[in-house]
Amino acid sequence: MRIEEAIDSVIYAGDHWARLEELRRIPKGLDLYFGIHKGQRGKRVDAWKITCLEVHEANITAWDGGGMAIYSSDHPAAREITARRAEVRWSDTGDQIEIVGALNRAHTAAVDDWIPFDSYSTIHTISKNRFALRGPDFLMRAYAKALRSISEKPQLILRRGKKKTIRPKVLHFGNSKVIANTFIAERCPTRSTDRSRPEPRIGRKSRRLAADSR
Numbered sequence: 001m002r003i004e005e006a007i008d009s010v011i012y013a014g015d016h017w018a019r020l021e022e023l024r025r026i027p028k029g030l031d032l033y034f035g036i037h038k039g040q041r042g043k044r045v046d047a048w049k050i051t052c053l054e055v056h057e058a059n060i061t062a063w064d065g066g067g068m069a070i071y072s073s074d075h076p077a078a079r080e081i082t083a084r085r086a087e088v089r090w091s092d093t094g095d096q097i098e099i100v101g102a103l104n105r106a107h108t109a110a111v112d113d114w115i116p117f118d119s120y121s122t123i124h125t126i127s128k129n130r131f132a133l134r135g136p137d138f139l140m141r142a143y144a145k146a147l148r149s150i151s152e153k154p155q156l157i158l159r160r161g162k163k164k165t166i167r168p169k170v171l172h173f174g175n176s177k178v179i180a181n182t183f184i185a186e187r188c189p190t191r192s193t194d195r196s197r198p199e200p201r202i203g204r205k206s207r208r209l210a211a212d213s214r
Helices: 003-011 076-082 096-111 137-149 204-212
Strands: 016-026 029-038 044-059 068-071 085-091 124-127 130-136 155-158 169-173 176-187
Touching (some): 003 044, 003 068, 003 176, 016 044, 029 176, 076 176, 085 137, 096 137, 130 137, 137 155
Antiparallel strands (some): 029 044, 085 130, 085 155, 124 130, 169 176
């Protein structure tokens, strides 16, 4: 089943609460096993496996997530993977505190908190009174606009290479996210429908895999 259909119609319907119960590494990706509960403290009513293939990033920090969402390749976290690299250069003519403040506001407006501000906000000194920022092109464009708003005269330089043609998506649950090219959702037998299969659990190996994925 398409992941969008599973989330909209089953996993996140009504007051359902999604809880990650197990994580397994597979060739080219991850299998995530979710128990679906009736509310945060309710009984387990369903179980789903989400297969993530061609994973670019897996930042799993919380198992008891609650909600779940899938975002398209237009999402900032996905665009960070596919964007061309760029550089913004300018001559220092203003106040450093004002510059950092303008960059911070532009960053929040462009990507909210999906990309940490300190990921690309390090100002590099390239020569006397000449400075640069480096990162994905869409974010560097926002930074250049912010610098112009405080009377700086930035130069935007696009690095060699084309924008990647892949279209990754972002799976978000709780405070965790997985960025991958493909997501496949499959319903698993639950305790009420298949008593021969034990309920998924978090074992030592699964915990270790989750730590490695951060």
